[in-house]
Amino acid sequence: GENVEQHPSTLSVQEGDSAVIKCTYSDSASNYFPWYKQELGKGPQLIIDIRSNVGEKKDQRIAVTLNKTAKHFSLHITETQPEDSAVYFCAATTQRGKLIFGQGTELSVKP
């Protein structure tokens, strides 16, 4: 069935460094790939997304890249700040229906 693998499960970086989180998906029909940030006690917040007809998308310090051939996509956060500390989830969907989520990455940015 559909599956999304996410790595690493935990990531610790120094403030100002870059952070990269990677995901792979199994269903080649997947066409929409959102990333969510979840802070403790809150619901997931959509931070960036990419569609299958685009290879890269950028929004200030956040960028997402997609390699359809290899079926993987990545989140890049540059100039990390302590407030970037949270759990990040990738997801994939083949339709305007269910999202299949990765297992999450706990990012810690040390001042």
Added chain:
Amino acid sequence: GAGVSQSPSNKVTEKGKDVELRCDPISGHTALYWYRQSLGQGLEFLIYFQGNSAPDKSGLPSDRFSAERTGGSVSTLTIQRTQQEDSAVYLCASSPGGADSYEQYFGPGTRLTVT
């Protein structure tokens, strides 16, 4: 504007009791989703509504779980005869539902504890 709201924020119930969880989507959003988040299972899809219809119920774990949506807005997730393994955070998301809209926006969730 107002985001997705869910109530209650926390619910503690005894095993065997029924519970109802409520979701108010973003105004005008026609698509609504329920997910469950637990430590062992991550974020799992439960059910999807387009308007008042549920074209995908594939994630409901058992027939103790049901959901409805009325008036194309508020949705209720009902769990009958709760079990301890039902303990989790139940998340609702809504989406504009238009031809080119995929984005799902989540509410804060309801934390359910079954004792």
